[in-house]
Amino acid sequence: MPDSRPLPSVGELRRALDAGELSSVEITEASLERAESIDGSLRAFTGMRSEGARGDAAASDARRVEGKGLSSIDGIPVAIKDNMVMEGEPTTCASRILEGFVSPYTGTAVGKLRAAGAVIVGRTNLDEFAMGSSTEHSCFGATRNPWDLDRAPGGSSGGSAAAVAAGIVPAALGSDTGGSIRQPAAHCGVLGIKPTYGLVSRWGLVAFASSLDQIGVFARDASDAALLLGAIAGHDERDSTSIPEPVPDYRAAQTGDVSDLVIGLPREYFVSDGVDAGVLDAVRAAVAVLEAAGAKVREVSLPHTRYAVATYYLIATAEASSNLARYDGVRYGRRADDPSGLSDMYHRTRSEGFGDEVKRRIMLGTYVLSAGYYDAYYRKAQQVRGLLARDFQGAFRLCDVIATPTCPETAFRLGEKTGDPLAMYLGDIYTVSANLAGIPGVSIPCGQSSGLPVGLQLLGGTLAESTLLRVADAYQRLTDHHEARPTAV
Amino acid sequence: MAYEVVIGLEVHCQLRTDSKLFSPAPVSFGREPNHSVHPICLALPGVLPVLNRRAVELAVCAALATHCKVHTSSVFARKNYFYPDLPKGYQISQYEEPLATGGYIDIPAGGDADEGDGKATKRIGLTRIHMEEDAGKSIHDSEVTGRFATHVDLNRAGVPLLEIVSEPDLRSPAEAAVYLRTLRSILRYIDVSDADMEKGNFRCDANVSLREAGAREFGIRTELKNLNSFRNVELALGSEILRQAEILDDGGSVVQATMAFDPVSRRTRVLRLKENADDYRYFPDPDLIPLVISDADVDRIRDELPELAQARYQRFQDQYGLSEYDARQLTISRELAEFFETAVAAHGVAKTVANWVLRDLREALGERELEDAAVTPEQFAALLRLVDDGKLTPKSARGLVPELVESGGDPEAWMRERGLEALSDTGVIERAVDEVIAAHPDDVDRFRSGEQKVQNFLMGQVMKKTKGKADPAAVRELLTQKLGA
Known part of the structure; x- marks a missing residue:
């Protein structure tokens, strides 16, 4: 193994910066070096931003010396998932179809990070257009799990999860449409939070399924996540679905106290059928820790859970089929060579440009919206989506936070599920409901099963991020599962 | 066989906004290609x-002016299809839940907006009004693009459009044209659109079918696309009606299809059949929330609506004592009506102003729009006052109207410059009268033997001699006096 060292947490780096022990330039160099030494085998990144990052770090150091630091993340290296645009940088979505595309504008979340002084060191790998649960469907090749290089890191934000787990960066942005932050966070042993739909602006996030997509954060611990989320959240007029509410101080809410809270365990989620026993044990043990800390625990019911995955794949693919129509070879990105006509240009550009999983979903979504099928599929799915949201409203009248496993299993082997898309889709069973209902969810490490990390998922009501991050922080004060480091890198 | 013609029209008109419907890019006409664009219009990742708030206000204005019910909540939907000038691969439109439904407009009955007697009207129902964005332009002209290329100009992509769909209430091509003119007049009155067919910001598709006179069921219809002038609407409908009638006469049945009209051959041809119609896979646009318009917003916009043609037509009769015909003619456009009212305020006699505006001003304008004329209503009123005061003969005044329309200015100054001041020196007029009597002894005899109309000839001779500047009343008086002596 190379001798580069993993970066510590944002909190520790902040302390070192403020104490004058480290400069942002030094931290950024350490991040770039760490990537240089291990990313050849990890493949968490699709591209580094070395020169830009060095410049930003130097500027941050100058601000700090003058006492004009912008925020508590000023000077901290952060990675962004390669489906968020930044002016002058390529955005690939891990797709051949965006070959050569360089964005002329910066998205809101990335812009806010930069305005807070964060140093963007690179773009992370993903399943093409964020469609997948393994980061294997990438034109750059699969990202590896830092705990076992033969395993997938989860996905679609697997690059961000792996980069944080491996200590290349202390934090990263991801996007979550059906679990794409929480599931790789669970598989890589880091924290991942998907906020309430509309908390973080989608302006500049390349759309997969517009009504489900939400940008969120990967971090080592809940206090780091609070800082990052606070930096990127907030109303944005450029996103009509953005929530016009002020952003609370998530860090200040982390009191360590959970004695006022009721934790609900949905009976439909805690079934032994199809769930790894080690996963269930770790999750139950985590709930016991919170109960011991004073939280009340009760059973709740989410009766429409069994329809969630089907509903999700109808809505997500329908929206995707429309969102991806713009990649036509006309204005930017890849265009097939020497097309013989318009139809040939479309066919070949899209046939050559998109990978199999993306094509599969475009076809599914096109079918779902077709005349004669719309009512049976899309309209019905929207109705069920309403029922799922109502399930959660009912449950949150009885509890403050719902605790579940993030995934039914730990990280699977590379290639294990690529031949069976349905098995891959069913792995999203615990995460998709939050996207359908628009509610926030966080996955935090809660132990291991057979040497691989297990994720505890906490779900909250609309805009309950403060509560979720308070519970996550309280748990991490009482346990050290988040301190566990992957051994393969 | 006698058929009844059934026509429904879909009008697309461009809303008069500074920026596009969903993007801050400016709306412009004639700018360099792809220079009125923003990442949103380019559908960048x-x-x-x-949503443009102003576009919504204008759309609500149009809905209210056409007596539609404006819905508290309406939904934008995606209409999905591939075309190079459609950057997103879908058009944002409204589908299941449009902005407004269930309106109407009253059009002059008898199929002619200009010549109707102004009294009889026919009510044409409006099914719906909704907002949508325009596509860009594909340029296939090989002169511009070279042999094997098509160029795409996205300046127009995303420009706000209003789609106004009529009920199948129109019964002839002429009636369809009157409906279009009336609708255009309304949209211009309330200033929501330039509604200029030549500039392509007022476009029309027509659905047309035939049924046996007296039948209740509709026949099978065809849709005529992109009729880009009033004349083409009438020609295309006429041609398509003939085509359908021939098919039905032969015992055949019309095939549901989308048709194009070729203005050169004046024939319609099939673009695509119904069974090959695109499936647009409409669904609510998840990037936009439902458009909510409160009753208070609707009331505010209603209060700000300018007076419409129909109301003004009534008021002109009541307030100015104008005939129905004059009132109708003066309210055909908002500009003309406002010009008239301002001129009346300056002049005082509505009937006189109405006559001069409808006859002389309109004649001088010809094909031009009133906005393009230089004359102000105050200048026009001043011209009429010169006539009233006997300083200018009506004939001379009439001769000045074209110049006034062209260049504007003080009519009195024009009059002096041209030396058109009316002759008030009775000595000069009397001399002219005497000369005319002396030169036409035969005519004078005929008059004296009872041929009254000869006096008009003699008057004309006097006017000619005085180059039209003599006060006709003075001439008539002198002639009567001298011939009677």
Whole structure:
């Protein structure tokens, strides 16, 4: 193994910066070096931003010396998932179809990070257009799990999860449409939070399924996540679905106290059928820790859970089929060579440009919206989506936070599920409901099963991020599962 | 066989906004290609639409002016299809839940907006009004693009459009044209659109079918696309009606299809059949929230609506004592009506102003729009006052109207410059009268033997001699006096 060292947490780096022990330039160099030494085998990144990052770090150091630091993340290296645009940088979505595309504008979340002084060191790998649960469907090749290089890191934000787990960066942005932050966070042993739909602006996030997509954060611990989320959240007029509410101080809410809270365990989620026993044990043990800390625990019911995955794949693919129509070879990105006509240009550009999983979903979504099928599929799915949201409203009248496993299993082997898309889709069973209902969810490490990390998922009501991050922080004060480091890198 | 013609029209008109429907890019006409664009109009990765508030207000104005019910909540939907001038691969439109439904407009009955007697009207129902964005332009002209290329200009992509769909209430091509003119007049009155067919910001598709006179069921219809002038609407409908009638006469049945009209051959041809119609896979646009318009917003916009043609037509009769015909003619456009009212305020006699505006001003304008004329209503009123005061003969005044329309200015100054001041020196007029009597002894005899109309000839001779500047009343008086002596 190379001798580069993993970066510590944002909190520790902040302390070192403020104490004058480290400069942002030094931290950024350490991040770039760490990537240089291990990313050849990890493949968490699709591209580094070395020169830009060095410049930003130097500027941050100058601000700090003058006492004009912008925020508590000023000077901290952060990675962004390669489906968020930044002016002058390529955005690939891990797709051949965006070959050569360089964005002329910066998205809101990335812009806010930069305005807070964060140093963007690179773009992370993903399943093409964020469609997948393994980061294997990438034109750059699969990202590896830092705990076992033969395993997938989860996905679609697997690059961000792996980069944080491996200590290349202390934090990263991801996007979550059906679990794409929480599931790789669970598989890589880091924290991942998907906020309430509309908390973080989608302006500049390349759309997969517009009504489900939400940008969120990967971090080592809940206090780091609070800082990052606070930096990127907030109303944005450029996103009509953005929530016009002020952003609370998530860090200040982390009191360590959970004695006022009721934790609900949905009976439909805690079934032994199809769930790894080690996963269930770790999750139950985590709930016991919170109960011991004073939280009340009760059973709740989410009766429409069994329809969630089907509903999700109808809505997500329908929206995707429309969102991806713009990649036509006309204005930017890849265009097939020497097309013989318009139809040939479309066919070949899209046939050559998109990978199999993306094509599969475009076809599914096109079918779902077709005349004669719309009512049976899309309209019905929207109705069920309403029922799922109502399930959660009912449950949150009885509890403050719902605790579940993030995934039914730990990280699977590379290639294990690529031949069976349905098995891959069913792995999203615990995460998709939050996207359908628009509610926030966080996955935090809660132990291991057979040497691989297990994720505890906490779900909250609309805009309950403060509560979720308070519970996550309280748990991490009482346990050290988040301190566990992957051994393969 | 006698058929009844059934026509429904879909009008697309461009809303008069500074920026596009979902993007801050400016709306412009004639700018360099692809210079009126923004990442949103280009459908770059990661962009999102943001609805233009002004476009909504204009759309609500149009809905209210056409007596539609404006819905508290309406939904934008995606209409999905691939075309190079449609950057997103879908058009944002409204589908299941449009902005407004169930309106009507009253059109002059008898199929002619200009010549109707102004009294009889026919009510044409409006099915719906909704907002949508325009596509860009594909330029296939090989002169511009070279042999094997098509160029795409996205300046127009995302420009706000209003789609106004009529009920199948129109019964002839002429009636369809009157409906279009009336609708255009309304949209211009309330200033929501230039509604200029030549500039392509007022476009029309027509659905047409035939049924046996007296039948209740509709026949099978065809849709005529992109009729880009009033004349083409009438020609295309006429041609398509003939085509359908021939098919039905032969015992055949019309095939549901989308048709194009070729203005050169004046024939319609099939673009595509119904069974090959695109499936647009409409669904609510998840990037936009439902458009909510409160009753208070609707009331505010209603209060700000300008007076419409129909109301003004009534008021002109009541307030100015104008005939129905004059009132109708003066309210055909908002500009003309306002010109008239301002001129009346300056002049005082509505009937006189109405006559001069409808006859002389309109004649001088010809094909031009009133906005393009230089004359102000105050100048026009001043011209009429010169006539009233006997300083200018009506004939001379009439001769000045074209110049006034062209260049504007003080009519009195024009009059002096041209030396058109009316002759008030009775000595000069009397001399002219005497000369005319002396030169036409035969005519004078005929008059004296009872041929009254000869006096008009003699008057004309006097006017000619005085180059039209003599006060006709003075001439008539002198002639009567001298011939009678």
